[in-house]
Amino acid sequence: MNPDANLAIILPEIVVAVFGTIVMLYDCFVPNSRKTTAAVSIFGLLLAAIALFWLWLFAGQSVPVSAWNGMIVTDSLRLSFSISFLIITAVTILVSAVWVEREDVPAGEYYSLLLFATVGMLLMASGNDLVIIFLGLETLSLSTYVMAGLRKTDLRSNEAAMKYFILGSFASAFLLYGMALVYGATGSTNISEIAIKVANANFPALLLIGGAMMLVGFGFKIACVPFHIWTPDVYEGAPTPITGFMAAGPKAAAFASFMRVFVLGFPLINGVQVSAFLHDSWITALSIMAILTMTFGNVAAIVQNNVKRMLAYSSIAHAGYAMVGFVAAGMAKTADKREEIIAAVAFYMLAYAITNLGAFAIVTLIAEKNDRRTEFDDYNGIGFRSPLLSFSLSIFMLSLLGLPLTAGFISKVLVFQPAFEAGSPLLVFLVVVAVVNTAISAYYYLRLIVVMFFRERVTEWENPKIPYSLATVLVFAVLGVFYLGIFSDGVIRLFKSSPSAFQLRVSEPSVQPSIDMTKAER
């Protein structure tokens, strides 16, 4: 058997992993050089982004569409999600620059963990094999567990890490069981092969149960109701920059592989009863989960008094909105349509990520040491005392709410539109629920604005100094929110432009492997 090795196709992953190691080693030999390590990490991410764009340009030409025996693919799902991951990590690094300084966090290890987490996310998007997805997921989760508990002397952080660890591993076990059963039912772990085998599975019943178990596992990771119980506690307890990262990155990554497994792996094959039943079941389950997620997330967010907790519930709600797109992708009739909806979901996650990271950047700055100030009351009347911070935060809130001109609006339209278009009553109902929920969400997003601008501050307030790194993040996020909100066309077209591995057969021999390891094998 040939390893079908192709280093070019995993170049972004390799670059990030190598830079993770470099950062770690650099910190070993030159300790306490926080700024340099941050800069090196960002440089690495930049290189990875270049590699990714290179893949984008040449995927299907000089870079094969799939390699490593079909374990890695370059399709729109992978590429569009991957670029979000790189952005998320880069922004997180910039956000944490302040925090690392403040909390005396071991910078080298922290950044390298972040980079390894990114490797995991990238793999989750690019993996076309359950093994790769599982390993990517674990790489991501394990590093996130550590990062959640990074403030070791703080009880809340410890507690968050422990809860996250226990529940996350619990979910992983379910996911793994699902994978095992799917492997058993089809005899393969490759998603493309599973998709083919679904019609003709050895044990159709196991396929269904495996799918259900995987649903539970992924459901935990994207924090949808009823598997969301860990989210608020963990988000509140984890250090703020990490919370931002968790709400943006791992969630998007889980969405990427969730969608790959379900949308691409369990497709509807005409005339095959098993496939139809399976497809129906997961669509129904996901729709119900989407409804619950949106509704619960928004309703629970209303009563929160802690900003981080509110953002946690809001992130649950947003997962619900994105799931609407997910369901629509599952119900898409043609491959083109499916690609389009997947691109829309990728866009949604990108828009959410940028907005959310911007918000968390501000929360980080305001929180001060040990996350002391994260209650709504702490934001009382800071509106015009720290106008830059509070206006940026308001813009992010409005984008999360989905007000026009912001990224949140376009992304919602992009996700809801195809759901509407499919015309099935279920999806229309989903969209209606989503719209109603958007209206509900206005209350708590506005509340933060109201608190900041319309209330008067009673306690003293010192305008925090905005460090350069954070200012960069804010400028980037605000511009990003508006850019995605107004000139989204380019991004959407980019997301849709990459080749679709699933239209070309994955088992096709790779075109011109650029680095041929087969010769090295004797």
Next chain:
Amino acid sequence: MEPTLASYLALSGILFTIGAVGVIFKRNAIGMFMCIELMLNAVNITFVGFSRFYNDATGQLFVFMVMSVAAAEAAIGLGIIIAFFRNRISVDVDDASILKN
């Protein structure tokens, strides 16, 4: 009556159930962690069972990966538990309740 694939899967399912229930019943973090390890092991039986069934190395390779992951998880999980213990002098999950309304 030779043990067939079904018997191995049943064993796997029972162990998985015990593990899952254990995670919920156990009150200390290490106990929970052990239950999760049990769940992973139960899954491994499924993998190996199918691997034997198809005479295909994939399942066993997967198990190998699961073991690496379990090792990594143990290292990190126990690290987290120790960090928690250092601050709280308890690994009882009931004690972990600052983060509640």
Next chain:
Amino acid sequence: MITTLLFFLFAGFAIACAGLMVYHKNPLYSAISLIGVFIALACIYMLLAAPFIAAVQVLVYAGAIMVLVIFVIMLLNLEEDKPLTRLRHLYLIGSILGLVLLAQTLFIFYAVKKSPQSAQEQADAGLTLNIGRAMFTEYLLPVEIAGVLLLMAIVGAMVLSRRLKETRLDIAQKEKRR
């Protein structure tokens, strides 16, 4: 015949140990029971013609992970679990989950049992040679990723266990707790 006997022996042992693990309130007893499960499972793997996995199972789970767990239990000198008090509803959730999973197991059992498929006669996939070959050809990438994962775990474990300089605030908090 002998396989059946051994299967039921080991399976019974595994289930019994697993039950004991959940039943015991003392973490150390649980850990010991779990080691029993692991060893029984290794034997089960032998029955499944997977000697390599069996050996690695003992080596990794029993030899490394559980040693670490026992080490931690000893280090922290854990006491017995308190009985459930506050979170009584967990019993209900746990029981429901257990029942669902058991039903699922039954379902799997019957679904597979009824299926006309039969196992491959040949059983050489589990030999070290074949596993090794698969590891370095078909599954080269996952193995490499596992390497990255372990590296990350090392970094993570180090971050978690490294003692940092304590800040004044932390010391003050500790004082307060005392």
Next chain:
Amino acid sequence: MKENLLTILILLPVVGAIALLGHHLFWKRESHLKWISLGFVSLEFLVSLLLLSDAKPSANGFYFEKNLRWIEAIGANYHIGVDGLSLWLVLLTTFIMPITIVSTWHAIEKRHAAFYVFLLLLESAMIGTFVSLDLLLFYLFFEASLVPMFFLIGVWGSDNRIYSAVKFFIYTALGSLLMLAAILALYFIHADATGIRTFDYVTILNSMRLGNLVLTAQTGALLFWAFAIAFSIKVPLFPVHTWLPDAHTDAPTAGSVILAAILLKMGTYGLMRFNFMLFPEASREYAYVFIILALIGITYGALVAMVQPDMKRLVAYSSVAHMGFVVLGMFSFTEQGMQGALYQMLNHGVSTGALFLLVGFIYERRHTRLISEFGGLANVMPVYATIFVITAMSSIGLPFLNGFVGEFLIMLGMWQSAAVAHPWITTMIAGTGVIFAAVYLLWMIQRVFFGKVTNPENEKLLDLNWREVGLIAPLVFLMVFMGVYPSPFLNRSKEAVVSIQQRVIGGEKGGAIADFIKSEEVISQLENR
């Protein structure tokens, strides 16, 4: 220049806002801010006057049209243009804004930069709303106007501002979400029927005219209601009007003026532009509902206004009544009625805007708006009293003042209307509304201005200064001008109003050959893209 004129109008305030921010960040001279913003809005007004220049309408019947691709993926375009309907509303906006800015000269005590930035952004959003010819773009501006207003009320408002601001936001946002759903639905129905995925209003309209897109009665009704509810909240029509008095009362004077003069027009504008044009059948079918609601609004608004102790609240309720008139006129589906409605929109902008300004003047002096606090003001502030009376008369609809023309046209239209079974009854009821208006306004004037000065605090009040007089003078001039010489306004809008009226009564089919050719062109253009 010509085709970019509207883009310039939209972007100029944004540029102004950025300039203000830059100035604030780098120089921090608060006294400059109002001058800069005044400069920008005046420039904007001057530029907007260019709209009155003769221009040829495009194939779609719009002037200064511009159509660019915006988000290709979902078929949204940057399509803007004005016709007789929106022209006056844009001009009203640009005209009111300088006045608003001058009115705030001393009224704003805190956070000047942010205040003016919000005002400018609001102007941009309002103009954008009136000129958008793409449904998504329209929605975008429609919603975008919410945020600055939300802040204006919330930050610079009076006592109960938080409640009012949130109420305002949630009411309007809820309605517009419904509209968004309808827009999306229309988009898909259109895409299904014609295969063209577009949010473009003109394209969709043409598909409907050509019969490529036929809505079933049920769908049409659903979509109609979705749009109509959104706009009714904005207007506001009777059952959903409750946000308005709160918002008006608590908003700063500038906010109230803009709210009354312009923001409310978005609703009526939307009803005419989208509901009538896109869903004529449903509009006809449900016209009676709106007529009834409008009548209730007229009488209810007037009755409630009568008992208000607070002057601003009184004016706010009068707004409800006046907007009822506008809706009534629109739904008469006669040319006079609709022209009258449009004219009444402008009148309301001018008169009620002026009333809010006047209330604002007295509030700046006394920091109270309670009618009971005043009495005999005519003795101390004769100029103020005169202007107030003229404005009130205009609002009541006295002949030779603008209100008369609008209300007369509306009632005339209503009298001939075929929309309801007995139009004379409705007209009669509407007529009583005019009488009520006279009652509550005159009663207020009597209590506030005439008699002896009862409250000693009022004795030393200063009369209007030159700035204030200069501020109110253009408005008073307009009231008179529009009252005696309405034809320039009506002529400009006639073509657009007639086409809407023809569409809504279903009369355009016969003479639609020209339209047909035009739309053929449009569709082929779209397909060639």
Next chain:
Amino acid sequence: MEEIVKTLFPLIVYFTAIFLAFNGVLIIVAYTVLAERKILGWIQGRIGPNRVGPWGLLQPFADLLKFIFKEDIAPDKSTKFVYFLAPLVALICALMPIVVYPFGPPIKTIDWSFLPYGLGEGIRQLPLVIADFDVALLYVLSVTSVGVYGIALAGWASNSKYSLMGGLRSSAQMISYELAMGASVLGVVMMAGSLSLTKIIEAQTRYPTRWFIIPQFIGFIVFLIAAFAETNRVPFDLPEAETELVAGFHTEYSALKFALFFMAEYVNMFTVSVMCSTLFLGGWYVPGLSRIFEYGSIPYAIVSHIAFLLKIFFFLFLYIWVRGTLPRFRFDQLMSFGWKFLLPVAIGNLVFTTIMVYLGIF
């Protein structure tokens, strides 16, 4: 009947073989103890035990009897079950690897097909190994790694500070050195291309330098050091450092349970020696022997077996010798030695071997 015989026959054969092997090992172990005392005596200028039997030859049995008849004490607050379990675990884990060691070359025998029910079908060879296992080496490593529980649990169950410290130390030490041990073994595995011990010995018979000790000298040294640590012997006997921890993990143990620990330690020494000679010194293989005796004949087997035992005794002697001469490490020295020196060296050796194997030199 046929069914039952067919089922039982292999079991009987295996159990007999295992019984014989265990007893043999235990006897060897008993005399290793005696030898240790004697040799230590000589090194320190003493005589050593010489009262029981000629030259003290019956001393081990006397000791055993003493252990059996001593009072069996369990500390008051100890965890009884674990306290009893621990020595058993230790001894069983020490004994278990024995079944996979080939202790001689296969012997050609008569055709056994005359046995009823086809029990002896096709058997013409008697392999001198109880279980020829595909992953024998991994099996040995894994069973050894389980052995740590005996010590760790004993330390914990005794409910004594010294014991606990001993147990903790020993767990840490064993985990640390296991890595180096595994890494050093991999060089051999790579060269032999198999994890099966029979195959490894076979590979050595074909290898130009005959024994792997020459190409894998670094690996051998690392293995040896790690083996010392794994068996908790001097200079790595920190778990039972008398001066610090009284007797370490078995402070609270007495009588037969203590004897079990004692035996386990020596069995471990024995198995590690076997492993060392199998991996690096060719196991039973004596170069050039096939020129004198026919391969597969009984004399060949006997000579090979004796050579095998001699190699083992050499290592056992080495253990005792080191004990007599070297001082003990400090605990932190021990850990840093393991992690910072031994493991890198083992990995370096692994890389080096990889390159050599890749280039075709090894």
